[in-house]
Amino acid sequence: MDGNATIGHGPDRHPAAWNPARTREEKEEQGRRKEERSPMPPVTIMELLEKCKEKTALCDAREAAHRIKNDGDLVLIDVREPGEFEENPVPGAVNIPRGFLEFKICETCPEDHAPILLHCRTGGRAVLAAKTLAEMGYRNVAAYQGTVDELLAALE
Structure with a gap:
């Protein structure tokens, strides 16, 4: 093995670290962090x-x-x-x-x-x-x- 673990077969192969649930959670966390950084809400x-x-x-x-x-x-x-x-x-x-x-x-x-x-x-x-x-x-x-x-x- 070359050290790059994959899961799946053929065109559905993905790096082992790929995890759609984790990716969604990361995006949600990133959004929360961005909201926390925003000092003020948008103005009308x-x-x-x-x-x-x-x-x-x-x-x-x-x-x-x-x-x-x-x-x-x-x-x-x-x-x-x-x-x-x-x-x-x-x-x-x-x-x-x-x-x-x-x-x-x-x-x-x-x-x-x-x-x-x-x-x-x-x-x-x-x-x-x-x-x-x-x-x-x-x-x-x-x-x-x-x-x-x-x-x-x-x-x-």
Whole structure:
């Protein structure tokens, strides 16, 4: 014998140490150890949004409309999907969907100090986008918190 013990015959041969019951138990134990190492349970989207809001400059419809009308350097970015953008556009907004923001922001806004105002349908994606831009080094980012209809009404 060559020192490598096996059990079974033909294609069903397995190393002697192979034991499906033990493997399952090991996986369960590994899962328990992983749970014990996790310091916190996953957060919900609402908890994540609240954490992002704590670290993000936010504005309401009136303030957003004022900035859009009066700040000639403002870059207004709509992070909704293209269909949403086309259905109900905000004048002057550039559409960069949330899923492409990190890839396309430098084309639209190459300077990290440029004033950026982000908006979406209700504010959630805008807050997440603002957090991402801050992490990328953009220093003058705000997220509009409200609906597109409220913003359009404030712009009239």
